[in-house]
Amino acid sequence: MAPKVLVSDKLSETAVQIFRDRGIDVDFMPDLGKDKDKLAEVIGQYDGLAIRSATKVTPTILEKADRLKVVGRAGIGTDNVDKEAASRKGVIVMNTPFGNMITTAEHAIAMMFAVARQIPAASASTQAGKWEKSKFMGVELTGKTLGVIGAGNIGGIVCDRARGLKMKVIAYDPFLGQEKADKMGVEKVELDDLLARADFITLHVPLTDQTRNILSKENLEKTKKGVRIINCARGGLVDEAALAELIKSGHVGGAGFDVFSQEPATENPLFGLPNVVCTPHLGAATTEAQENVALQVAEQMSDFLLTGAVTNALNMPSVTAEEAKVMGPWIKLADHLGSFIGQMTDEPIKAINILYDGVAAQLNLEALNCAAVAGIMKSFNPEVNMVSAPVAAKERGIKISTTNQDKSGVFEGYIKVTVVTDTRERSIGGTVFSDGKPRFIQIKGINIDAEVGPHMIYTTNEDAPGIIGILGRTMGENGVNIANFTLGRSAAGGEAIALLYVDEAVPADVVGKLKETGLFKQVKPLEFDVA
Template sequence: MAPKVLISDKLSPAAVQIFKDRGVDVDFLPEVGKDKQKLLEIIGGYDGLAIRSATKVTEKIITAADRLKVIGRAGIGVDNVDITKATARGIIVMNTPFGNAITTAEHAISMLMAVARQIPAADASTQAGKWEKARFMGREITGKTLGLVGCGNIGSIVAARAIGLKMKVLAYDPFLTPERAIALGVEKVELDGLLNRSDFVTLHTPLTEKTRNIIDADAIAKMRDGAFLINCARGGLADEGAVRTALDSGKLAGAAFDVFVSEPATENVLFGAPNFVSTPHLGASTSEAQENVALQVAEQMCDYLLDGAVRNALNMPSISAEEAPKLAPFVRLAEQLGSFAGQLTETGIEGIRVEYAGAVSEMNTQALTSAALTGLLTPLLQTVNMVSAPILAKERGIKVEEIRREKQGAYETYIRLTVLTERQERSVAGTVFADGKPRIIQVKGINMEAELGAHMLYITNEDKPGFIGHLGTELGTNSVNIATFNLGRTGPGEDAICLVEVDGAVPKDVLARLESVSHVKQVKSLRF
């Protein structure tokens, strides 16, 4: 059955056509995003949800979205999506961070120039028949210092444009490396240094608990007298009341905001302030940007729903369309290794160590580790997938370690998963053969080769004559058919492992009788 997507906001018709052309069922209902009750009623029937900013994907919506696999935001900001709840439900949240970057950066530069030269007020005055040249004395930007709070994709474009306008650019961004700063031609500084050195401060950072009100009364007090503040990023980055006070007092010579704490902003404390320039969240509002982000989100959602490729996800490792087919069998292997270990683990898990050797070490190991965690946690928590597994592991204090190394031993490439519990360490290793099928190649240090079927019987025992015959008789007597039989041991008479694929579930009384044999240590029925 083809996946089904709901578009609940206004999106380009070309984006709707992309879904149809790629074989995805799509319902284009651009008014539903504003109707919370209607969205709640119908969301359970969709695998994907494509939105802009009008749709609020709350915990209530996510709880009702039984089939939902992916939420695609046409644009950058995802503060209208409860990402934490989506992640816990295993729903990928993706955005389009590059489609409107240039448009938003250009708007910031436009707002900077507008407030520096008081263009909106001068326009209104002139069209009212006045000629107030003396009233609208402006400020040049050439030679002035611009402070960027956030120097990511959009911030770096603003920096390039500002440098072209002969401005000196400072940047505060914890993720900006010294090498990147040099390449951009900006000076990396701390926030306080940026505030007291900048003639213009422009905000280009996401809204998080750390960045909320990053420009408050204390921050404004550290700014130069007569500085300008521009916010074309997210409402809430600046304390609107504090900005109004600073404009009224003349501490700030001007401010230009495209975004507000409450939108649509039909009224706001900043409205009517001296030299305050505002626009109704137009940062991404050009025909080029609207088309770009709509097409991008449609392609990204189709790539995931049809091919398993993940791009620009905020809660899942990226998997390109090119690497998805190559990665898929190793994802399956990692999940099987995790499931194998998880079903055998009976005490609290403290940590896991995943070792990647050979060619697989060059792959997207973050995705593979997520798959291993999915397999490991599923027997314990049931509803787990590659999106939710890492956060669920973190919540439970499970430490995760990755090791990459070159080829070792007889196999060209393999994955070894070691689970650390309160009582012991248990390791299991596997590889993918040329047929693309995962194989177990080692359990607890004992070499063996086994393909995992839907029903498996796992037995550890002392290597004693007659046990295999006894096992075969016990299973045969109880109509349990053996599909494959795999053995391994450390040496004659020592520890041995038996991994048997059977055609159906083994009855509990059969398991109990096998476990009662004196030289048997553990008997487990496994499902894959």
């Protein structure tokens, strides 16, 4: 029997035809996704569900989806899909992360032009019968300095377009290496330098704990007088209230926003201010982009349903069914090792080396590599998955290498991940015990035996008496319960490390109290996805 797919949102007829041409039975009901009761009634008939943003794939829907194998989202955002519930149900969730890059980059450039020449206000004035040439004095882009925060896929396209406009481009991105910056023709700078020099600032980063409010009141006040701010990335990257005050004071010359901290944005501090251009999250809203992502999702879903090939999956590694039982714990280990290093590294990564020893070297190393690299990259960009992570690393000039070796130690097999930056190398090793649980077994060359938990805290210090007591007392006095406490040292009196598995995320003030003791070289809270 041919696989059967339901298209419950408005995909193009061309995309629907792809399913038919591949021999897949497809029902095209573009308004069904808005009716959750009807969707729940019929979803049990289908092997695949192709959607945009209108269809909500909830646990209730998934509970009725007895045949469903794959959900394909035409676009990058999957907030309308309960991925945890889908994983429990055994349903793969795919997206199309690269289909709207050019469209979003072009929208940022368009917003920059609109703000530079006050086009929306001038158009409204002219159509109102006024002729106010002197009121709408603009500025040229040629020769101006563009500060790009985030030089990944979309940011890189913006850099290229801006250079074509004869702008000087400076970029801040923790993952941007010097070699990659040189190839892009941009100057790699620190954030404070960018804020001080840029005539225009455009943001192209995901919303993470590291990037949230990156243009805070404090940082906005560091900007050059007359700067113009463009945000077509994510709401929450800019303190909108602080920006509004700086526009009113005349320090900021204008702003172009496509995204807002609260959406739909029916009101906002920026609305109604002079030389502020706002659009309703139109970054991906072009005919070409919508067609591209629709065609991509149809091809990806067809490939999976007909051949088992997995592309751009958010909740499943690219491994065969036979490999899955053995690979699962090792993939989770590789992800944890990468995540540890990703959370510990705040400078551009030049290279990643992954060492496989013993039984680990006999597994599907491509999948393990993807898991380790994804663990590193998603600490900075949570939208990265196992498929897109190697591409994202390559685009940033990160060299990935693999070393295999026969069993060389007490463990049947282990994985060691090392990253290289301009200033240092950082490594961590781990293994999978017979119970199937990943363990950290070596950090910075120091042997340990640490269970991995969702909330952990890592410290380094010179080996000295009393450190255990300080850690335990500080945690206890602040209501943080320790589930597991692991110690290691290079030698008596040498460098020592501690890794604490705690019941909940360690509050920032507790981290601050440990740092204030002056006894620790590093105090770093860590989070791991152990589900």
